[in-house]
Amino acid sequence: MRTLILVLSVLFFLTLDIFSQNWITTGGNLQRNGLSEITGPNSIAGTYWSVNSTNNTAWGNSIYTYGDKFVTSRIVLSPYTGKIELRNINTGALIWEKMINSTSRMYAVGFTEDAVYAHDYLSGILYALNISDGSVKWSIASDMFPGNTGLLFACDGDPIDKGRRINKNTGVARWTNNYIIPVGPDGGFCLYGNTYYHWTGSVVTPKKLIAIDVNTGVTKYTSADLPGDGDQENDLCIGPNGTIYICRDGGALYAFQDNGTAFVQLWSHTPGYVVKGVGKDGSLYASNINDPSQFANSNIYRLDPANGNILDSAQIRTPLAYMSAGADSTIIVTTGETGNGRYVAFTPNLQTIKWSLNVPYNYYSGSNLGQNGIFIAAGAGAEIKAYKTNYNIKPVADFKASKTLIFMSESISFSDQSSYNPTSWSWQFPGSNTPSSTLQNPANITYSSPGIYQVTLVASNSFGSDTLIKTCYINVQNETGISIIEYGIPSKFSLGQNYPNPFNPMTKFKFQMPKSGFTKLVISDIAGKIVATLVNEELYSGTYEVDWDASEYSSGVYFYTLTSGDFKETKKMLLIK
Secondary structure: OOOEEEEEOHHHHHHOOOOOOOOEEEOOOOOOOOOOOOOOOOOOOOOOEEEEEEEOOOOOOOOEEEEEEEEEEEEEEEEEEEEEEEEEEEOOOOOEEOOOOOOOOOEEEEEOOEEEEEEOOOOEEEEEEEOOOOOEEEEEEEEOOOOOOOEEEHHHHOOOOOOOEEEEOOOOOEEEEOOOOOOOOOOOOEEEOOOOEEEEOOOOEEEEEEEEEEEOEEEEEOOOOOOOOOOOOOOOEOOOOOOEEOOOOOOOOOEEEEEEOOOEEEEEEEOOOOEEOOOOOOOOOEEEEOHHHHHEEEEEEOOOOOOOOOOEEEEEOOOOOEEEEOOOEEEEEEEEOOOOOEEEEEEOOOOOOOEEEEEEOOOOOOEEEEEHEEEEEOOOEEEEEEEEEOOOOOOOOOEOOOOOEEEEEEEOOOOOOEEOOEHHHEHHHHOEEEEEOOOOOOOOEEOOEEEEEEEEEEEEEEOEEHHHHHHHEEEEEEOOOOOOOEEEEOOOOOOOOOOOOEEEEEEEEEEOOOOOOOEEEEEOOOOEEEEEEEEEEEEEEEEEEEEEEOOOOOOEEEEEEEEEEEHHHEEEEOOOO
């Protein structure tokens, strides 16, 4: 008899579904494409709430939302300092404010369920702040660019700060990749699946697109040289299908696909419009910030994702800074103006302005969408305002499972998290013993075979329906006694000494895997004959324990061997009866 216990595991295949409903990073999501599953306000005739901060700011910096809270930076010029404010998204009420010391210039750079992340530009320290009270959870040196950059997050919530991944619990770097990072604003790194993308190259060398494994930090490959004449490269943007859109400073706009072994260039377009986001239909929304001659007459462009050609355009006076695409396809843009900053909401073809909002000095402030369609605006001055969807719309489907890693003997319950008042629900659980359900919150869903399963929810009301599919969502194991203690990734393969040793008749084996793969753990006698196979299956990265009951075996020396990919290690043990 044996029991397989997963002590430490990372379900990295869940990346694309995590944080989908929250504005956690510059550009909204990890692909920095502005796509949201939330619908913003259809009009701004009246405010949902308005509050005045005690910190009268000179800038409007990026706002991040998570659940029922949002975080913003409040930067003043005299003296040049900055505080972090955490507020309730439904009321605007201040939960706490934080400035590390009297000279700190604190910029919010991310927000997840684990922490509020802030960077002190003066000291160069990145802080993880506890959500409950703003106290420092940990800190680490960082050279992030202030204001218009932000962190990325791995599927388990680990922050990624340019060329390194940081343990969200301890602040210690899990890995560091010392690739050459261009000077200047560095908000161009993005995440898709388990790959991290950024520019690489110095001021005097050609720039390339680089792909890095988010779990190991290993460089997978780079693109060919991309011609250009500048040193401060533009942001990357990744479409929902994984297409990477990048524009060289002084060069062309490129579309790449990552085929798993290399970058494949789909097309390039000159002039090099800078893609700032993607619409629900795949349309690219870009600015002509790459063409200084057009700064005085700046436009927002809708580009064809098949070739980069212009489909539609609208004048916005100054280069487009940030954008978001709401669930109803409304395109909300933020102009990069100083004294006359604006948010402008367009129809998808850019031919009609749905609403416009003046927000002074919102140079760094993105389009910030939160739960229930709440839109936060905070520019220069003390006032922070919120606007909310005020018209009847179809639901936005969302759900959570009580757990995503189970045994065949266990059951799961699902809770509906959909917005905008759905009245009916249609669930699909392929591979389960309950293939479908119309309950709002189905329970006791079980699976009879191991594997990775998707779940689909269609949420409906009288105004329409919305479908959410979470692929690779439920992981069913064929072992009993498996549990997740903590999320994380081991740094290397290792096979520990069994314990106890010598033993009679029970012993345990512990091993670590930094990456997934088909894994075998076998027991051999002194003659080299395999007498027991404890593991013989595909396993995910993590730290495992396996029990072995040797009651049926005679005393003597035995060997146990772990094989996974290119890793193989054998150790000796002694059974004494």
